[in-house]
Amino acid sequence: MSEATDLSRRRLLQYLGLTAVATAVVPEWLFAADEQGSQERSGQSEPDIEVGITAQPAESPILPGRPTKVWKFSGELVKGPPGTVEDIPDSYLGPILRLRQGQKVRIRFHNKLPEPCVIHQHGLHVPEKADGHPRHQIGSGQTSVYEFTVLDRAGTYWFHPHTHHRTAEQAYYGLSGLILVTDAEEQSLDLPRDEHDIPLVIQDRSFDDHNQLRYIGHMHDRFRGFLGDRVLVNGKPDFVLPVATRVYRLRILNGSNSRIYKLAWNDGSPLTVIGTDGGLLESPEVRNYLMLAPGERVDLWADLRGRKLGDEITLRSAAFSGVMPMMGMGGGMMGMGRGMRGGMMGGMGAALPHGAEFSILTARIVREERDQRVLPRRLSQIQRYRPQDAANAQKPKSIHLSMRGMSPRLNGRSFEMTRVAEEEIIPLNTMQLLEFVNRDHRAHGMMMAHPMHIHGQQFQVLKREMAPGFERHYSSVSQGFVDNGWKDTVLVMPGEKVTILKRFDHFTGLYLYHCHNLEHEDLDMMRNFLVQA
Numbered sequence: 001m002s003e004a005t006d007l008s009r010r011r012l013l014q015y016l017g018l019t020a021v022a023t024a025v026v027p028e029w030l031f032a033a034d035e036q037g038s039q040e041r042s043g044q045s046e047p048d049i050e051v052g053i054t055a056q057p058a059e060s061p062i063l064p065g066r067p068t069k070v071w072k073f074s075g076e077l078v079k080g081p082p083g084t085v086e087d088i089p090d091s092y093l094g095p096i097l098r099l100r101q102g103q104k105v106r107i108r109f110h111n112k113l114p115e116p117c118v119i120h121q122h123g124l125h126v127p128e129k130a131d132g133h134p135r136h137q138i139g140s141g142q143t144s145v146y147e148f149t150v151l152d153r154a155g156t157y158w159f160h161p162h163t164h165h166r167t168a169e170q171a172y173y174g175l176s177g178l179i180l181v182t183d184a185e186e187q188s189l190d191l192p193r194d195e196h197d198i199p200l201v202i203q204d205r206s207f208d209d210h211n212q213l214r215y216i217g218h219m220h221d222r223f224r225g226f227l228g229d230r231v232l233v234n235g236k237p238d239f240v241l242p243v244a245t246r247v248y249r250l251r252i253l254n255g256s257n258s259r260i261y262k263l264a265w266n267d268g269s270p271l272t273v274i275g276t277d278g279g280l281l282e283s284p285e286v287r288n289y290l291m292l293a294p295g296e297r298v299d300l301w302a303d304l305r306g307r308k309l310g311d312e313i314t315l316r317s318a319a320f321s322g323v324m325p326m327m328g329m330g331g332g333m334m335g336m337g338r339g340m341r342g343g344m345m346g347g348m349g350a351a352l353p354h355g356a357e358f359s360i361l362t363a364r365i366v367r368e369e370r371d372q373r374v375l376p377r378r379l380s381q382i383q384r385y386r387p388q389d390a391a392n393a394q395k396p397k398s399i400h401l402s403m404r405g406m407s408p409r410l411n412g413r414s415f416e417m418t419r420v421a422e423e424e425i426i427p428l429n430t431m432q433l434l435e436f437v438n439r440d441h442r443a444h445g446m447m448m449a450h451p452m453h454i455h456g457q458q459f460q461v462l463k464r465e466m467a468p469g470f471e472r473h474y475s476s477v478s479q480g481f482v483d484n485g486w487k488d489t490v491l492v493m494p495g496e497k498v499t500i501l502k503r504f505d506h507f508t509g510l511y512l513y514h515c516h517n518l519e520h521e522d523l524d525m526m527r528n529f530l531v532q533a
């Protein structure tokens with residue numbers, strides 16, 4: 001820790017009348033002052049865009065027959081260019097918000113649910129007051145306002161609730177929407193646009209005999225994470241995409257609570273990736289399959305030229321193993337037979353186990369078209385972070401992922417609304433070296449994959465390191481990570497240590513980091529960073 005860092009940390013502790021304690025309760029007034037400061041800096045008085053978003057009970061036609069009771073975000077454009085708010089017809093999904101880098105945005109959120117709620121803009125770097133921390137949740141019937149400037153690059157972001165202990169269930173019943181940001185860099189490229197730029201939200205759900213959503217049955221589901229047996233795309237089962245013989249841009253969001261997908265085309269065609277969580281890659285990358293964990297996004301260049309009228313190509317989730325608790329595999333030791341049983345344990349009781357093979361959507365060629373478009377070799381410019389530029393270059397902050405009984409934790413701690421530990425205090429305008437370590441050998445086989453997400457700025461993945469003994473399962477997923485672009489969520493497999501570089505600029509305050517397995521989030525596998533000037 002540098003001297004400056006140490007000083008500012010000491011100053012904070014002095015503020016709090018504390019000197020050498022492990023954790024500190026951060027009083028609200030400290031943030032109030034900061035918020036005012038950052039609002040003045042971003043000059044939020046006159047927004048370019050004003051949107052009303054209402055969360056309320058609704059009904060949605062999902063399966064044939066009776067409609068399904070859902071919770072839905074609906075949007076209304078109050079000020080801004082037409083097309084800023086776009087509904088997905090007949091879907092429980094919330095609206096698509098189309099924003100441009102640099103726009104000042106005001107969202108007026110009306111909570112017409114019978115319980116508290118708060119909206120989080122996943123992936124966007126916004127002032128803490130607009131970030132949807134659970135301490136800012138509002139009660140039933142109340143309204144709150146989020147104001148921010150779009151600082152982020154072009155990319156696929158999304159919004160969903162972040163309500164204390166209720167995020168998973170609220171998202172499950174339908175509350176989420178997309179935020180598509182564009183910028184000058186993206187506009188200068190000849191990428192497919194408009195109806196050829198297709199957002200696809202993948203979610204698994206489970207229904208009862210009356211077409212109603214069924215959520216968690218056992219405590220076991222909570223600890224493992226909810227797994228549904230129907231895979232929906234944009235709120236529809238058996239999704240068919242009518243397409244022409246041309247190039248499409250497919251922006252895929254894994255909006256599931258806990259299911260991880262291994263995306264692959266059924267005919268073995270490779271997938272061409274042009275973007276990840278935080279927007280376009282520097283150059284396209286080709287993969288035979290892609291791992292997509294909850295919260296992650298991937299942007300594809302899908303070239304359907306040369307296909308015949310009537311052809312179908314199916315995007316499926318291919319088989320994989322090793323993401324669920326490895327019972328009887330203590331210490332990473334892996335007898336073949338035991339490993340297999342272990343790998344299956346997490347799927348037991350689920351109608352569609354984690355890692356099972358199933359189809360997600362079918363693209364059907366219904367029209368012939370000419371399309372001369374060429375895949376750009378250079379998509380965007382990404383400034384590579386260098387580990388030596390981190391304020392803590394010699395001393396990475398380690399975040400150990402663990403499972404104790406029914407309690408998944410971060411560095412042995414559970415979420416505390418306004419508390420931070422000493423190592424969770426981060427000086428403003430610094431780059432930090434962070435590592436997620438999924439090697440809790442004392443948990444004796446309860447290790448599982450955790451998609452780790454950090455609020456605030458996008459980060460870069462520096463490296464993945466695997467402990468010996470996990471290779472067999474790991475090899476079924478390891479070629480499916482695209483770590484070269486900007487990320488806000490990264491899957492950390494059992495036995496893995498993933499090192500990232502992240503900057504903490506622009507805003508002070510509490511920013512969450514947590515597992516994006518939403519059941520884990522609600523089981524308090526979440527903590528605060530305090531970014532402090």
Ligand code: C2O
Nearest residue numbers: 120122295453512
């Ligand atoms: Cu998408 Cu804190 O989450």
Ligand code: CU
Nearest residue numbers: 121122123455
């Ligand atoms: Cu987020």
Ligand code: CU
Nearest residue numbers: 450515517520
């Ligand atoms: Cu987790």
